Amino acid sequence: xxxxxxxxxxxxxxxxxxxxxxxxxxxxxxxxxxxxxxxxxxxxxxxxxxxxxxxxxxxxxxxxxxxxxxxxxxxxxxxxxxxxxxxxxxxxxxxxxxxxxxxxxxxxxxxxxxxxxxxxxxxxxxxxxxxxxxxxxxxxxxxxxxxxxxxxxxxxxxxxxxxxxxxxxxxxxxxxxxxxxxxxxxxxxxxxxxxxxxxxxxxxxxxxxxxxxxxxxxxxxxxxxxxxxxxxxxxxxxxxxxxxxxxxxxxxxxxxxxxxxxxxxxxxxxxxxxxxxxxxxxxxxxxxxxxxxxxxxxxxxxxxxxxxxxxxxxxxxxxxxxxxxxxxxxxxxxxxxxxxxxxxxxxx
Amino acid sequence: xxxxxxxxxxxxxxxxxxxxxxxxxxxxxxxxxxxxxxxxxxxxxxxxxxxxxxxxxxxxxxxxxxxxxxxxxxxxxxxxxxxxxxxxxxxxxxxxxxxxxxxxxxxxxxxxxxxxxxxxxxxxxxxxxxxxxxxxxxxxxxxxxxxxxxxxxxxxxxxxxxxxxxxxxxxxxxxxxxxxxxxxxxxx
Numbered sequence: 001x002x003x004x005x006x007x008x009x010x011x012x013x014x015x016x017x018x019x020x021x022x023x024x025x026x027x028x029x030x031x032x033x034x035x036x037x038x039x040x041x042x043x044x045x046x047x048x049x050x051x052x053x054x055x056x057x058x059x060x061x062x063x064x065x066x067x068x069x070x071x072x073x074x075x076x077x078x079x080x081x082x083x084x085x086x087x088x089x090x091x092x093x094x095x096x097x098x099x100x101x102x103x104x105x106x107x108x109x110x111x112x113x114x115x116x117x118x119x120x121x122x123x124x125x126x127x128x129x130x131x132x133x134x135x136x137x138x139x140x141x142x143x144x145x146x147x148x149x150x151x152x153x154x155x156x157x158x159x160x161x162x163x164x165x166x167x168x169x170x171x172x173x174x175x176x177x178x179x180x181x182x183x184x185x186x187x188x189x190x191x192x193x194x195x196x197x198x199x200x201x202x203x204x205x206x207x208x209x210x211x212x213x214x215x216x217x218x219x220x221x222x223x224x225x226x227x228x229x230x231x232x233x234x235x236x237x238x239x240x241x242x243x244x245x246x247x248x249x250x251x252x253x254x255x256x257x258x259x260x261x262x263x264x265x266x267x268x269x270x271x272x273x274x275x276x277x278x279x280x281x282x283x284x285x286x287x288x289x290x291x292x293x294x295x296x297x298x299x300x301x302x303x304x305x306x307x308x309x310x311x312x313x314x315x316x317x318x319x320x321x322x323x324x325x326x327x328x329x330x331x332x333x334x335x336x337x338x339x340x341x342x343x344x345x346x347x348x
Numbered sequence: 349x350x351x352x353x354x355x356x357x358x359x360x361x362x363x364x365x366x367x368x369x370x371x372x373x374x375x376x377x378x379x380x381x382x383x384x385x386x387x388x389x390x391x392x393x394x395x396x397x398x399x400x401x402x403x404x405x406x407x408x409x410x411x412x413x414x415x416x417x418x419x420x421x422x423x424x425x426x427x428x429x430x431x432x433x434x435x436x437x438x439x440x441x442x443x444x445x446x447x448x449x450x451x452x453x454x455x456x457x458x459x460x461x462x463x464x465x466x467x468x469x470x471x472x473x474x475x476x477x478x479x480x481x482x483x484x485x486x487x488x489x490x491x492x493x494x495x496x497x498x499x500x501x502x503x504x505x506x507x508x509x510x511x512x513x514x515x516x517x518x519x520x521x522x523x524x525x526x527x528x529x530x531x532x533x534x535x536x
Contacts, residue, residue, distance in 0.1 A: 033371070036370070036371045036372075036373075036375070037367045039370055039375050039376050040375050041377045041379070299364060299367060299368065300364070303363045303364050303366075303367045304363065
């Protein structure tokens with residue numbers, strides 16, 4: 001029992017550290033990828049290839065003057081970025097990062113909590129993330145911040161529906177809400193081949209949930225000054241931005257484990273590896289998938305222009321939601337095909 | 349719009365392939381302080397007021413450059429050469445002040461073309477930036493080439509011009525020393 005607790009604690013710290021590290025270097029990667037896609041060089045002054053840039057940015061964030069508007073609600077003003085950061089860090093616990101390691105007869109699964117309602121948990125925490133933005137916008141006592149926050153929250157709520165329905169179809173095929181189970185089931189065929197439409201809807205909704213381009217309406221500089229974080233300065237602004245990058249990492253991990261087989265390798269059965277070595281290869285492979293999706297998020301950002309607000313709402317409510325419902329129906333029909341066949345045979 | 353266009357996804361994938369292609373392209377950036385862009389041989393940069401072979405200023409303050417200047421960046425005041433200044437100024441008249449406003453100058457090179465005395469040239473030097481507008485008006489202190497640090501403008505001169513300048517038969521090409529020698533010869 002003590003070993004178990006100690007192990008979980010260590011794993012929590014490792015996952016937390018990895019999430020922070022990847023989020024920090026995502027900012028660097030984002031700038032580099034943007035630069036390469038625009039035929040530029042990008043940050044290259046701090047350290048070799050500019051690799052120390054995230055550290056310099058972080059230092060700058062801490063050193064900057066902290067301003068809290070005089071008429072703001074100070075408690076909520078500080079709570080906003082804290083909530084954003086907290087919810088971003090909380091979702092990582094249900095992701096299975098690999099199989100299990102066997103050390104000295106003990107088996108250690110590389111997943112912090114394999115709860116049987118993992119997907120529900122994730123949705124609960126993610127919807128809490130809206131509060132971080134909403135409270136931040138409200139507490140600023142600035143109408144542009146409030147409007148930015150309103151936009152952000154209405155956008156996130158709209159897209160969460162389609163996202164949930166896309167996942168319903170997935171859960172129908174997997175028959176489980178546990179992420180561990182869902183990943184284990186994909187050792188042969190990945191879910192992307194079973195649910196291509198569901199994946200597409202989920203991906204688009206993930207972009208909208210993350211407030212990332214082309215759905216980065218809460219941050220439209222030209223219309224709302226800076227959106228919900230207009231009044232924020234120094235590390236409180238840093239927390240908002242940092243939370244966004246942690247969210248990118250976590251949702252990349254989710255997309256990888258829900259639709260792209262998680263830590264499973266393709267043709268895993270034919271690979272002459274077993275035990276701990278297989279687990280290590282799996283973890284590396286999983287992170288490869290995650291990094292690809294982080295790249296994908298940035299790739300899209302520097303390709304597509306921002307949506308207009310009515311276009312965003314039209315896409316969410318009139319396109320994605322009906323598509324998600326249709327996807328559920330199609331999935332149901334395909335799953336029930338033998339029963340249906342039987343039923344119609346008897347009818348005629 | 350056709351159905352395929354309404355889906356937007358083909359257009360999105362098309363756009364993504366374009367950005368991905370650029371991802372692997374070489375960047376066009378020149379990292380300035382370490383790397384310098386290679387300029388053309390006849391690049392039109394900061395002006396220089398040339399001296400002749402013995403170090404006298406070639407400019408006679410005729411004002412043709414100021415007239416030719418489309419940006420009206422050049423101003424000058426003429427003065428008469430005193431006795432004993434023959435080695436300082438080439439002709440009887442010279443420019444007491446000569447100013448080019450580098451904020452107005454468009455580096456077109458018309459002053460250089462207008463100059464009958466081969467006095468003003470554009471060089472391959474880049475005008476450094478400044479935060480003060482007053483300091484961007486360059487006077488003779490910055491424009492006249494130092495005697496011990498001549499500016500090479502041979503790239504901007506045609507071969508005919510080079511040959512013409514060496515021909516001492518023309519009064520225009522004679523230095524103060526040449527004229528002194530000629531005078532002595534005449535007296536004899």
